[in-house]
Amino acid sequence: MTPAKTSDRRPPRPAGATRAIRYRIGVHRLQAHLFEVVMQLPSPSERQVLSLPVWIPGSYLVREFSQHLQHLTATQGSQGIPVLQLDKHRWQVLAEPGRPLSLRYEVYAFDASVRTAFLDSTRGFFNPTSLCLRAVGHEDLPHEIELSTERVPTDWQVATALSPLQTDLKGFGSYRATGYDELADNPVELGPFWSTDFEACGVPHRFIVSGAGGWFDGERLVEDTRRICEEQIRFWHGEEPPPFDRYVFMLHASGEGYGGLEHRQSTALICARTDLPALSTDPATSDMGKATRGKPTEGYTTLLGLISHEYFHTWNVKRLRPAEFRRCDYDAENYTELLWFFEGFTSYYDDLLLRRAGLIDDPTYLRLLSKTVNQVLQTPGRHVQSVAQASFDAWVKYYRMGENTANATVSYYTKGSLVALCLDLTLRAEGRTSLDEVMRALWQRTGGGPMREADLAQVLRKLSGRNFVDELSRWVHGTEELPVLDLLQRHGVQVHQEPAPLAQQLGLRVTETDGILVKQVLRGGAAEAAGLAAGDEWLAIELPAARRGVPPEAWRVRKLDEVRLLRGRRQRVIALVSRDRRLLRCPIDWPQAETVVRLAVADGPRASAWLDR
Known part of the structure; x- marks a missing residue:
C-alpha cells in the first residue's frame, strides 16, 4: 500500500x-x-x-x-x-x-x-x-x-x-x-528500502526489500510473487475477491538468514542476499534487467517457496485457524494439536502451487518433495511421537531443538505435509474429490474462521463419500509409516533408491566447518552403538591391517568423505574422538548401506492430473 x-x-x-x-x-x-x-x-x-x-x-x-x-x-x-x-x-x-x-x-x-x-x-x-x-x-x-x-x-x-x-x-x-x-x-x-506496488487479482500489494544491493532483479521477484498471489487467490476463491483489500511483503536480505512470519495482511521475511534473483550481467544484453531469465537458482526457489508458504497462511492459520486460537492469550502458551494441519498442509501447498504457477518444473518439484520424504524417513522420532503430539509439544520441543530432538519428536511441518500428500493422493485415487476441494469446503463450512479436527473429518466424509477416521487415527495420531511412496507410484511417480550420505548411514548429523563435530547421534544407528555422543570432535581413525604383512594404520580426518576413502573394505574402524578434552576410542562396526529416495515422473499424464490441479 x-x-x-x-x-x-x-x-x-x-x-x-x-x-x-x-x-x-x-x-x-x-x-x-x-x-x-x-x-x-x-x-x-x-x-x-x-x-x-x-x-x-x-x-x-x-x-x-x-x-x-x-x-x-x-x-x-x-x-x-x-x-x-x-x-x-x-x-x-x-x-x-x-x-x-x-x-x-x-x-x-x-x-x-x-x-x-x-x-x-x-x-x-x-x-x-x-x-x-x-x-x-x-x-x-x-x-x-x-x-x-x-x-x-x-x-x-x-x-x-x-x-x-x-x-x-x-x-x-x-x-x-x-x-x-x-x-x-x-x-x-x-x-532505506527498495519498494514497488503491484496488483494480484485486483488487490493492491506492496513489496519492499531491505538490505539488498542494486544488483538484484526486483522486476523478476515481483512478477514471480504476483503469479504466486494470483494462483493462491484463485485456489481459494476462483474469480471472487479475497478477504483482504491490501497486502504488504516485507523482505530483509541478510548475510545468511532465512525465515518468515505470517500476518493477516502482510508478512515479514528474511532471506540470504545470494538467494535474490540477480540482474543479467551478459555484455551482449544492452538492457541488464531485460535479459532472458533462466531457471531459478536453488536459493531463489527456496525464497519463492517461503513467499508462497507465508502467503498461503493468509488463509490457512490467520483466518482458518484452530478453535483454540479463536482469540489469542498473549500471557501464556496457547495449545493445539492442529499445527500438523495449519503448518503441514501449508508446507504441502507452498511448493505445489509454485509448480502450478509455472515457476518450477516437475523435476524441481519432485526434488523438493524427495527432500521432505527423506527428512521424515531420517527422523527416528517419527516412531516416538505422533504429529498431533508434536503440534501440542511445539512450545517445549520444536522450538527448543537440541541434540536429542530428532530422536524424540517429528516435525509437524514435514510430516504434516506428507499427511496432506497422502490425503490428496488417496482422494484422487478414489476419484470423487481432492484435497483442493476439501480446503475450499472447510473455508465455506467455517466461514473462514476457527475450526476443529472434527470439521476436517466431516468435510472429508461429505466430499469423498466415506469415513476417514481410520486414516486420521493412523497418520495423525499414530506413529506408523505413511503410505507415501506407494501412493506416489500410483500417480505416475517413479521411486528410485539411492545410497544415503555417509552421515546418515552412520546415524550421525555433523558439521564439517573446521573438522568433524558431532551435532546429533540418531537412535539405533552405528554411531550410537559405538558410543559417539553429541559434542564429540572426531579427530582421527584407526584401521586394522588391510592385508597380511601390512601394519595397522591411523589417520587424521577432517571430513567424513575421508573416512569413507580410508576405510576401504574394512568392516570396523576405530573413531578417535575428543570429549571434554579426553581422547576416547569408539569402535564402529560398518553398517549395511542405507538408501534415500529420489522421485521422478514415470507417467506424465497421470502425474499431471495431480500436479496441474
Missing part, C-alpha cells in the same frame, strides 16, 4: 477515536538500539494492569519480550504515579479512573529475526508485540501508533499494512487498528 500523503487539512477522525489508546514510537538512541515508546491511555482503570506479550502468534515459543523493556514510568497530568511490577511481564498503576494516563519506556531492539524488534544505523523493524504494552481490559478500544521522525536518518521510509490516518510521503505519521489484536498483527519496517 502506498502511504497516504500529508495534507494541510487533518482528516476527521473516525467516531470513537477520542477514546483510542495511542503509542508514539520513536528512536531513543540509534547506536544503543533503543526505541522509545510513549503510551496514552484515555480512561484507565483504578488498578490498571499493563502487560507485554510473552509470545507472538505464529511462533510457538515463550520468548519473554519484557526482558528488553526498561525505564517504565507513569504520569497523570504532571503528577508521577508509582508503577508496581506484578510478575515477569505485567505492571500495575494505581491510577485515578477516567483521567488520561501516560506511560513512557524504552525497548532494547537488536534481534534481526522476524519475531521481535531490531534497530541500528541501517534499519529498524518491530512487531508491536515487542514494543506495545497491552492495557488489560481495554484491548477492544481502537489503537493508534504514531511513528516519529525525530533522530531518524533522513533517507528512512516506513512500510506496514496498518491503516494510515495521517502520514507523510515516506510513511511517517499515524496509523490505526481496530483493537490490540489487529495492532499486534502488523509489523513495521523502517529504513
Whole structure:
C-alpha cells in the first residue's frame, strides 16, 4: 500500500477515536538500539494492569519480550504515579479512573529475526508485540501508533499494512487498528528500502526489500510473487475477491538468514542476499534487467517457496485457524494439536502451487518433495511421537531443538505435509474429490474462521463419500509409516533408491566447518552403538591391517568423505574422538548401506492430473 500523503487539512477522525489508546514510537538512541515508546491511555482503570506479550502468534515459543523493556514510568497530568511490577511481564498503576494516563519506556531492539524488534544505523523493524504494552481490559478500544521522525536518518521510509490516518510521503505519521489484536498483527519496517506496488487479482500489494544491493532483479521477484498471489487467490476463491483489500511483503536480505512470519495482511521475511534473483550481467544484453531469465537458482526457489508458504497462511492459520486460537492469550502458551494441519498442509501447498504457477518444473518439484520424504524417513522420532503430539509439544520441543530432538519428536511441518500428500493422493485415487476441494469446503463450512479436527473429518466424509477416521487415527495420531511412496507410484511417480550420505548411514548429523563435530547421534544407528555422543570432535581413525604383512594404520580426518576413502573394505574402524578434552576410542562396526529416495515422473499424464490441479 502506498502511504497516504500529508495534507494541510487533518482528516476527521473516525467516531470513537477520542477514546483510542495511542503509542508514539520513536528512536531513543540509534547506536544503543533503543526505541522509545510513549503510551496514552484515555480512561484507565483504578488498578490498571499493563502487560507485554510473552509470545507472538505464529511462533510457538515463550520468548519473554519484557526482558528488553526498561525505564517504565507513569504520569497523570504532571503528577508521577508509582508503577508496581506484578510478575515477569505485567505492571500495575494505581491510577485515578477516567483521567488520561501516560506511560513512557524504552525497548532494547537488536534481534534481526522476524519475531521481535531490531534497530541500528541501517534499519529498524518491530512487531508491536515487542514494543506495545497491552492495557488489560481495554484491548477492544481502537489503537493508534504514531511513528516519529525525530533522530531518524533522513533517507528512512516506513512500510506496514496498518491503516494510515495521517502520514507523510515516506510513511511517517499515524496509523490505526481496530483493537490490540489487529495492532499486534502488523509489523513495521523502517529504513532505506527498495519498494514497488503491484496488483494480484485486483488487490493492491506492496513489496519492499531491505538490505539488498542494486544488483538484484526486483522486476523478476515481483512478477514471480504476483503469479504466486494470483494462483493462491484463485485456489481459494476462483474469480471472487479475497478477504483482504491490501497486502504488504516485507523482505530483509541478510548475510545468511532465512525465515518468515505470517500476518493477516502482510508478512515479514528474511532471506540470504545470494538467494535474490540477480540482474543479467551478459555484455551482449544492452538492457541488464531485460535479459532472458533462466531457471531459478536453488536459493531463489527456496525464497519463492517461503513467499508462497507465508502467503498461503493468509488463509490457512490467520483466518482458518484452530478453535483454540479463536482469540489469542498473549500471557501464556496457547495449545493445539492442529499445527500438523495449519503448518503441514501449508508446507504441502507452498511448493505445489509454485509448480502450478509455472515457476518450477516437475523435476524441481519432485526434488523438493524427495527432500521432505527423506527428512521424515531420517527422523527416528517419527516412531516416538505422533504429529498431533508434536503440534501440542511445539512450545517445549520444536522450538527448543537440541541434540536429542530428532530422536524424540517429528516435525509437524514435514510430516504434516506428507499427511496432506497422502490425503490428496488417496482422494484422487478414489476419484470423487481432492484435497483442493476439501480446503475450499472447510473455508465455506467455517466461514473462514476457527475450526476443529472434527470439521476436517466431516468435510472429508461429505466430499469423498466415506469415513476417514481410520486414516486420521493412523497418520495423525499414530506413529506408523505413511503410505507415501506407494501412493506416489500410483500417480505416475517413479521411486528410485539411492545410497544415503555417509552421515546418515552412520546415524550421525555433523558439521564439517573446521573438522568433524558431532551435532546429533540418531537412535539405533552405528554411531550410537559405538558410543559417539553429541559434542564429540572426531579427530582421527584407526584401521586394522588391510592385508597380511601390512601394519595397522591411523589417520587424521577432517571430513567424513575421508573416512569413507580410508576405510576401504574394512568392516570396523576405530573413531578417535575428543570429549571434554579426553581422547576416547569408539569402535564402529560398518553398517549395511542405507538408501534415500529420489522421485521422478514415470507417467506424465497421470502425474499431471495431480500436479496441474
